Amino acid sequence: MPRKPARTIIITGASAGVGRAIARRFGDAGDRIGLIARDEEALRDVQRELQARFAHAEYEAVDVADAQALFSASERLEQRLGPVDIWINDAMETVFSTVADITPDEFRRVTEVTYLGFVYGTMAALRSMRRRGEGRIIQIGSALAYRGIPLQAAYCGAKHAIRGFTDSLRAELMHERSGITLSIVDLPAVNTPQFDWARAHLAHAPRPMGRPVEPEVIADAIYRVANGGFREYWIGWPTLLTILGNTVAPALLDRYLAAKAIAGQQTDVPLVPDRTDNLHHPVTRLHRTRGSFSRGAAQHALLVPGDVARAATVALGAALFFALGAAASRRRWR
Template sequence: MTNIVITGASAGVGRAVVRRFAETGNNLTLIARNETRLKAAAEEVRKAGGNALIMPLDVADADALDHAADEAEKAFGPIDIWINVAMVTVISPVAKMTPEEYRRVTEVTYLGTVNGTLSALKRFNRRGRGTIVQTGSALAYRAVPLQSAYCAAKAAIVGFTDSLRTELLHDKSNVKITVCHLPAVNTPQFDWARNKMPNRPRPVAPVFDPELIADGIYHAAFHPKREYWLGFSSVKAIMSEKISPAAGDALLARTGYSGQQTDEADDPDRPDNLFKTVEGDWAAEGRFGDEAEESSAAIWTSEHGGSRLFGGAALAMAAIVALGTFAITGPRRG
């Protein structure tokens, strides 16, 4: 059995990744803050024929995360694959953000990834092998309004990972590192993310099923390459930013607010998961299943070595952007 550590394992993309790796009977160490949901995820693993260890902790705590790595190896032997998924975000204009909110998003989404990478790397370097999978985002390359903290954290992951990759190449290491850049995904984050906008938040269309994204991450873990761009919306967002960032700025200024809100008023008193976990029977999927894509030619192409070729085809996006059909715009209201 392959020994795998997954952070953010209790819900959303992380929970879908747990389910995907459980299908092939692996040893999984599941890390997240919510113990109840971790137990539910572990039960899914065991029913699928795998083994599970749960470690309820906050990935912002580097010492706790390193302890979890020790426990994973005590339970299952040397870790083979480490997958960093944990994240938090705030939906808010910059002017309404607080320093504490920026710090928290950075500590979880960026530094949580750094902490996990360091824990994995310490063990992988001793053995001269292992694979690290970072969960990135198209928003690392094409930032959107209302998610400045999250976009910055995902961009930081790219810079950190690119630097580490060159060091591994310099050392001629057999340790592998890959990044999966995600599109908008139908997860519960839009029901528990801190929101300072009047209406309920939503993913920016098109929206993808988390199980499809988990398939891409599963493939990347066993076939690591520099980057995977999951979904054509990710390809278009990344390529259009390279071609015409100013056009993207203008378009997002016009559509980025409405594209991240539904027509329903949000409850200003609902709990959010920024500093404390939100209780509830959440799993992988959110409330946008009716529109979630369950297949993607772009993901297949990326998995089969053609993401750059596919990206090259997107050079035509310069003209498309100018005409206003940009990848990450959502439904426009009024």
């Protein structure tokens, strides 16, 4: 089978977690990789890792919340790697806290990185792609873009906003008959370093809600999505059940999360007072692909287009109602 031509892939949040795993996956496929994050030392480490695997990787250390710095970084990466074929927005921040305890400054910072960082990254991608009338933008979303949970109001709000922004832009590009495509990929809990370095106002150290998947699982899925054509993809049964469950019974989920999600996002280990966090400054020593919850983490996950999952659910529901109706009719005629 002939090798595909190398593409230029730019990834934000590429120094750790899902972004780092994505960089490795595309690098292994022979693509040219542009790495964006705040921590230059961590980016240099990722670059060396990719180069050891014979991938061409370049980096720019900027904060995605700084629009002009991000635009300039994108242009410099293009000069070294070539026009952007695929842009992947992944950079994020979170604060584990109730709304009562989070400060306005903390909420603003999470929103600037996790929402506006995606907006600015998308704008940077469009600056390159519009000149050629083609390209692909992938937004790393979350099941929490549909269903907010306790202790992560800022993050959930940002993920909801990303979905609205992306839907608006997609319709504009379709109206223009542009060859640029957008997809959102909604993730379940993932075993990344965010639980080790996120700021938290909790009694105990944070942990993923439920069973997480490993970042490499997500990276493999994103690699497949890069060649896909659907507007939205869901990874893992928890994502599918959360989104569909919230559509059907949001009040039931309110009660379930109120009862389970506070304790479900905390370990039994007391939170270290004044632990180092990455909200305003990177924590270089914790930059790695996996977090601290590999024990029991899933090595595989379902990948399904959101539209297919919705259609299948409607079809199954219709079949169930038809079967129930037929059974009731037979009983009446006996």
